[in-house]
Amino acid sequence: MTVTVRDAAGQPVDAATLEIQALMAHPGMAPVIEPAQGQGHGVYAAHLQFTMAGDWDVLVTGRLPDGRRVRQRAAHLSVHAAD
Numbered sequence: 622m623t624v625t626v627r628d629a630a631g632q633p634v635d636a637a638t639l640e641i642q643a644l645m646a647h648p649g650m651a652p653v654i655e656p657a658q659g660q661g662h663g664v665y666a667a668h669l670q671f672t673m674a675g676d677w678d679v680l681v682t683g684r685l686p687d688g689r690r691v692r693q694r695a696a697h698l699s700v701h702a703a704d
């Protein structure tokens with residue numbers, strides 16, 4: 622999964638420290654959390670391995686280079702098991 626971070630002027634933001642978290646809505650379900658590696662040009666990438674089929678909310682969390690915290694919903698996915 623990749624996310625792109627831009628500032629208010631639309632310029633890419635590098636050097637953030639980000640994690641991608643995938644969560645399911647039901648109780649007792651551990652989130653999948655992976656650090657996102659900067660690729661340059663504001664792009665960050667993480668490899669997520671979903672632990673069950675179903676509906677997942679994907680959040681981006683962490684800190685921007687200026688110290689501000691990030692917590693933003695990035696996607697809602699319906700995950701199906703491969704045949």
Ligand SMILES: [Cu+2]
Nearest residue numbers: 645650673675
């Ligand atoms: Cu689940």
